[in-house]
Amino acid sequence: MKVLIVEDEPVSRKKLEHFLVRWGYEVVTARNGREALRLFQKEPVPIVITDWVMPEMDGLELVNAIRQLDLPEYVYIIMLTAKSDQKDLITGLEVGADEFVSKPFNQEELRARLNSGERILKLEKSLARNNAELKAANEQLQAANRQMKLDLEAAARIQASILPAEAPDIKGVRFSWQFRPCDELAGDIFNVFKLDEKQIGIYVLDVSGHGVPAALLAFSLSQMLSPILDQASILKKYANSPPGYRISPPQEVLIHLNNRFQIDTENGQFFTLLYGIFNTETRIFRFASAGHPGMILLPFEDSARLVQIPSLPIGFLENNQYEEHTLQLSPGDRLYLYSDGISEAENSERELFGVQKMMKILENARNAPLENSLTSLFDAVEDWANSKSLKDDATLLAIEITPS
Numbered sequence: 001m002k003v004l005i006v007e008d009e010p011v012s013r014k015k016l017e018h019f020l021v022r023w024g025y026e027v028v029t030a031r032n033g034r035e036a037l038r039l040f041q042k043e044p045v046p047i048v049i050t051d052w053v054m055p056e057m058d059g060l061e062l063v064n065a066i067r068q069l070d071l072p073e074y075v076y077i078i079m080l081t082a083k084s085d086q087k088d089l090i091t092g093l094e095v096g097a098d099e100f101v102s103k104p105f106n107q108e109e110l111r112a113r114l115n116s117g118e119r120i121l122k123l124e125k126s127l128a129r130n131n132a133e134l135k136a137a138n139e140q141l142q143a144a145n146r147q148m149k150l151d152l153e154a155a156a157r158i159q160a161s162i163l164p165a166e167a168p169d170i171k172g173v174r175f176s177w178q179f180r181p182c183d184e185l186a187g188d189i190f191n192v193f194k195l196d197e198k199q200i201g202i203y204v205l206d207v208s209g210h211g212v213p214a215a216l217l218a219f220s221l222s223q224m225l226s227p228i229l230d231q232a233s234i235l236k237k238y239a240n241s242p243p244g245y246r247i248s249p250p251q252e253v254l255i256h257l258n259n260r261f262q263i264d265t266e267n268g269q270f271f272t273l274l275y276g277i278f279n280t281e282t283r284i285f286r287f288a289s290a291g292h293p294g295m296i297l298l299p300f301e302d303s304a305r306l307v308q309i310p311s312l313p314i315g316f317l318e319n320n321q322y323e324e325h326t327l328q329l330s331p332g333d334r335l336y337l338y339s340d341g342i343s344e345a346e347n348s349e350r351e352l353f354g355v356q357k358m359m360k361i362l363e364n365a366r367n368a369p370l371e372n373s374l375t376s377l378f379d380a381v382e383d384w385a386n387s388k389s390l391k392d393d394a395t396l397l398a399i400e401i402t403p404s
Contacts, residue, residue, distance in 0.1 A: 033057025076117035187214025188393035250288035300332025304359035341394030
């Protein structure tokens with residue numbers, strides 16, 4: 001290891017050099033602080049032994065100058081001094097000295113100080129190496145996180161693209177919805193679409209959990225629940241007789257999905273679904289439910305009531321049969337479909353928001369525009385949870401029957 005000796009007195013300088021060479025050190029010498037600083041700036045050394053009192057630049061000034069340099073590795077500095085006043089030693093430490101050796105120096109004490117300095121330098125190098133490895137690992141992790149965030153944002157955009165962009169313009173019925181995912185990727189999906197000129201398909205689906213696994217399953221299901229007439233759709237199938245297609249009844253859709261998706265035993269993943277078909281001529285809503293929360297029906301001139309159909313989620317029971325039910329709607333009636341992220345929102349006491357509060361709020365907003373009634377409900381849920389970010393995905397889809 002290389003050591004820089006800074007000593008203005010030739011005999012002391014030679015004596016120091018003699019001992020250090022004998023102890024196996026590579027030695028560089030300087031007669032004062034200014035000369036030492038020039039040497040040091042050309043080639044830094046790990047250990048400096050410097051006298052305190054010297055001409056041109058003394059030891060304190062040299063130590064201070066070294067500490068001001070931007071060096072790749074730590075430099076261990078030992079000051080030789082005849083000073084014994086505590087204030088002087090404190091001053092030396094504050095400037096940046098690591099150790100002091102009294103003059104005239106004792107060779108055993110000096111060697112012990114050098115050994116101590118080597119141990120500290122080895123620890124510094126090990127720490128610097130570990131920090132560099134940690135920094136590199138952290139940079140890799142940050143890069144991976146950035147890429148993951150970009151991937152999630154891209155996936156979120158894809159998922160958003162499968163949700164309805166705007167309500168279909170259909171005479172005699174109005175639609176509105178609000179959707180609040182709790183993560184970038186959601187397990188809730190919903191849709192409203194024309195099946196033909198007089199039948200409208202409507203569904204709200206909730207995959208258990210949220211995040212990437214739930215979103216992947218939700219995306220796959222959205223492809224199957226497409227109104228486009230092709231081989232993959234289970235809602236609308238080719239038929240030989242006019243009009244060339246057959247619209248699948250709601251219960252048939254649920255039975256098909258139940259046969260296709262049995263509960264995942266590894267992660268317990270399943271989903272609930274409410275799917276219905278609204279006939280714009282008869283105003284009859286045919287629907288089937290697979291373990292999904294009930295609908296809230298708000299008649300034009302009556303109190304809100306819950307339309308609850310006891311049933312099992314998709315995949316809970318093999319060969320399970322689902323039943324079709326009907327609602328006759330009239331002008332002025334409103335029907336609200338929702339996911340349990342709303343009804344099961346918790347307050348600070350872990351109390352659920354509940355369906356009764358939902359019905360009361362929607363009743364109070366019956367004279368407000370349809371979209372405003374949804375906002376009123378979500379505002380109340382967020383106040384209840386004391387958060388703009390709910391713990392589960394929340395979907396609210398509303399249908400209002402208007403005069404023809």
